[in-house]
Amino acid sequence: MGDWNLSIGALNEGIRSRLAEKLDNGTCGWRQLANVVMDQPQFRCSENEMTTCSLQVLSPTGSPGRYFLERLSERSCTLGFLLQCLKKIENREAVQYLTATVMEQIRITLQPQSQHVAEGGRAVLVCKASGPAGIGYQWFRGKEEVLDGSVPELVLCPLTPGQQGPYTCRVNHGENFTFSDWAHVRLVRSADSSAGVRSSLFSPSVSGVCIIRQPQAQAVAEGDTLCLECYAEANPPPQYQWYLNKQPVPMGKDSTLKILCVTTADRGQYSCKVFNLYHEVWSNQVHVKIDPGSSIHPSFAEVNAAAMPIPTRQMSKLYATDKVALLMGNMNYVHHRPLRAPMADVHELTNLLRQMDFKVVSLLDLNWQEMHSAVTEFLLLLDRGVYGLLYFAGHGYENYGNSFMVPIDAPASYTSENCLWVQDVLQRMQERETGLNVFLLDMCRKRNLNDGVPPQPGKLKVTANIVFGYATCVDAEAFEVNKDDLSNGIFISFLKQRVMEDEKVTVMLDRVAEDMGQCEITRGRQALELRSNLSERRALTDRIQPSGCQETTSARNLQWAIAHVLPESRNLQFDCGVKVQLGFAAEFSNVMIIYTRILDKPEDIESCSAHLTDFTGDLELDLKISNQETLADAGSLLPMDILIPTELPSLYTRLKGLQRLKKELTFTVCLQYQYMNLDEEVQERQTVIVGKPLVSKLNLYETRLPRSHSASSSFSQSTSFSECFGSSFPDTDNSSIGSASTIWSYYSQPKVSSENINLPVEDDSEGLFDADLPQPLRTSKSLPHGQVEDHTYRFSSMDNFHSC
Structure with a gap:
């Protein structure tokens, strides 16, 4: 059976053209169809549209019927409604053609999956489709057809290096056809130990x-x-x-399985x-x-x-209107011992949260201003019913029940004034009427003797939706494990095994605590502590069911997307005839990978290479690991060959600290080449401007104004996003992104006893590391709060950010 609920836009170009031919007549054609579809107001065409439709006959290739079908497609007219209308105007030829076409629509029911296979092993790509009898299959590797690839299952055995690459399947029946998704087949060389480590972390396996x-x-x-x-x-x-x-x-x-009206x-x-x-x-x-x-x-x-x-669990009631996560990892401290684990910890947790449909912002090495700004942008993306998760890995401390996250620029003897106050973030999250507030603090909780009287937070609301997961107990340190060339914090090493379990958040964290308790190297040194007042069985895996306010959801999605835009790949043509490709990938929200590769060169050029240099001065760039042949050599955690599915050699450069980029990102591509039979090397240069990529659009370096008490009362929770944004909000052009921000003031909290912030504790507390192989332990997050300065914040943007 065909799917008559599909839009007209689901028909391919050829089918719509053939259908339009049957409407280009004066007796039962597009004019009569226009009169019939007006029964539904959303499909009514204006006089200008009807006139433009008529004028299509003046063009040699113009078709009034085709133009009218496009207008219906833009209004999401379904194939079923179109069929009814064609029957009313008695266009039997169009009815028969549309019926036969829809009934014979080809639908791919099983897409081929990317695979990593050892050399000499067996790779099987499967593509299955439904539709009319006699469907044909055609496999392609890139643009080349695979011999004997005319079956749903393509078997590559034994797999050779020449067979790796991107594959797709063309499913066809007569004139109708469709292509499957691309699936990448790559070799895993067991002899390469570093590749083996990354394969186990990032590569799919059967x-x-x-x-x-x-x-x-x-x-x-x-x-x-x-x-x-x-x-x-x-x-x-x-x-x-x-x-x-x-x-x-x-x-x-x-x-x-959903059955209506049983x-x-x-x-x-x-x-x-x-x-x-x-x-x-x-x-x-x-x-x-x-x-x-x-x-x-x-x-x-x-x-x-x-x-x-x-x-039983009431699935219809336990959902999130959206899920948002801010992950911060501080490693390279100016005045304190650097850490190794936060980068891998944030990277792995980011990938896991994205699989649960979280919109994740992942940031490395933030100073005080950048941490405050990042948290503010995170808070303003929250709304009623949204699940908010904040994870921090770095140095930290706790005084009198108040926890503080230490930025990378904190002085040697820092106090609360130099840090970010966790309980203040919680109170501001509550103001957004979130559905769930989760804090995962992977830091030490030793007392800071440099700090004086702790700040007093405002009174917390009784929301029964708060969960604190501390990597260690009060007045204790958190550790990281260094193994080979990777480092993980103890907490994430166990959390990543459990975080995707479909269980109440507190139950999941209890199991993490039990796992840590059974590990020899952590027993007696580090134990997870859980504090919660969560009264419902809410889980990080809960489904997203957007709120009734579509405007709010659209605003959040658009704002998220703006701040995770990567520059488009581009090809540079040099005077000597060499063509160089530039590509971009996001490793974190503030870390970007640029790769260069030679696409084409004249035959008389013996060798050439393209290097990047002269970057904008605000960025963190280590020249020693720039323009490297592998991602690992460039300092990246992304798996090799994830960016380019071909065998062309590439050079990789990793840009850190994009949040500090104040101007458009500019750099120079330096092409060095040598002609045959000539010893002298020739050089050409091109300057490239790519705008402000990823999180740099947020301008996190900017100082915010003090908060005012009166400002808060002028803004209610029910105010829609569009009322805050102003008319410039929908504009996503790079030149106007700054105007998408708006001012939002917060009030100063009244002072109350610190006893009010204590949360009820949920007490529950398998081994991850080899018991017979001791691992080196290091204190990963120790060090030290005061009055956090109030600020006025802007709503800037952040959506689905893909790491490759």
Whole structure:
């Protein structure tokens, strides 16, 4: 069956052109269609549009029917509605063509997956599609067709270096065709130890299917909606097939089975088969009872026909309106011992949170002003029902229940005035009416003897949605483990094993604490401490269900996206005929990788290379590790070959501290080349300007104005984002990004006893490291608060930021 709910835009170019030909007539054509579709106001065309449509006949290739279909496509007209209207104007030829086309639409049901395979091993790429009988398959490696690649499964065995690269499958039937996603096949050379380390951290490998959420028994009243869920982790990604009384459910091919308006025919035993190319597992079998006269509340489910109903998790109520995370890692302190682990810790946690649909801002090495500004931008992205997570790795301290994060420019004998106050951040998060506030503080909690009377926070609201996960106990230090060329903090080493579990946040952290307690090298030295007043079973894996205010959601997404824009890849043509490609990738929100490679060179040039130099003065750039042949040599954690899926040699340069970029990023590409039979080397240079990439658009270096008490009362929680942004908000052009900011003032908090900030403690406290191989321990986050200076903050931007 075809999907008539798709938009007209889902039809490919050829099909729309053929359909338009059948509408370019005066009896049952586009004019008659325009009169019929006006029954729905959103599809009504203006006089100007109708005139423009008529004038299409003046162009040799113009088509009024095609122009009219484009207007309907822009208004999201569905294929089903178009078919009804074509029947009303009795255009039988168009009806027959559209019906046949939609019924024969090709849909890819299983996309090929990227794979890392040892040389001589076996790689299997699978592409499956649904549609008319006789679908054909054509595999391509890059632009070259793969011989014998006319089947859904492409087997590469034994895999050779010449076979690695990007693959796609062309699925076709007659004139209709579609292409699959690209899948990259890469070799993993076991002899390369450094590659092996990174492969284990970042590269996908074939794994079994593991069901992480089982379906639950249900008791539903007739006429209600039945919703069963089964979630699994697997590589390649899992597929699902639901069964009722051991018979497959035709529409049950997703992780969630939803049946609207159930009847007694829908009762029985449900189960789900979860499978991929290599494995297959079955979920628990659960009983669903449909009672014609039932008035059972949806928060209860029946385990079996004879059991009493017991409460289950109310999935419909436990959701986030959005999920936002700020991750900060400070390593290179000016006046204190540098750390090694925060970079890898922030990188790994970023990747895990993104898999749970968090919008993540990850920042390294921030000074005092930059930390304050970054936290402010993070707070202003929060809203009612949003899950907010703040992670900090670096030096820190705790005095009288108040925790402080130390910036990299803190003086030798710092106090609270030189640091960022965690409890103040919490209070300001509460003002945003967030759904969940999670603080993960990977720092020491030793007392700072240089600090005097601690600041007094404002009174916290009783929100029952606060979770503090401390990497260590009060008056204790946190440690990092150095292993090979990578370092991890003890906390993240265990947290990354558990953070994606579909459990209440506190339960997940309890298990992390238990794991740490069983590890020999941490026992008696470091123990996770959990403080929480969370009263609901909220998990980091909870789904996102946007609020009813689409304007608010769109504003947050756009603002997020603006500050995570990378420069576009570009090709530079030099006078000698050499073509150089520049590419860009984000490792963190304030760390960018630039790669250069030679795309083309004349035959009379024997050798050439392109180096980057003369960068804008605000950046942190280590010339010793610039223009390196591998990402690792450039100091990056990104896996090799993740940026360029070809064999062309490249040079990599890593730019840090983008938050300090005050002007547009400018640098010079220096091309050095040598002609055949000539000893002298020739040089050409081109200056490149790429604007302000990633987080540099936020201007975190700018000083904010003091906060005022009166300002806060003039702004209510219900004020929409557009009212704050002003008319310049939608403009995403680089030249006007600064105008997207607006002033938001916070009030000074009244002073209350520090006892008011204490949170109820949840007490619960397997080994990660080799027991017989002692690891070197280092104190990773010690050192030392005062009155945090009030500021006026701007809402700048930040969306989905991809690390490669």
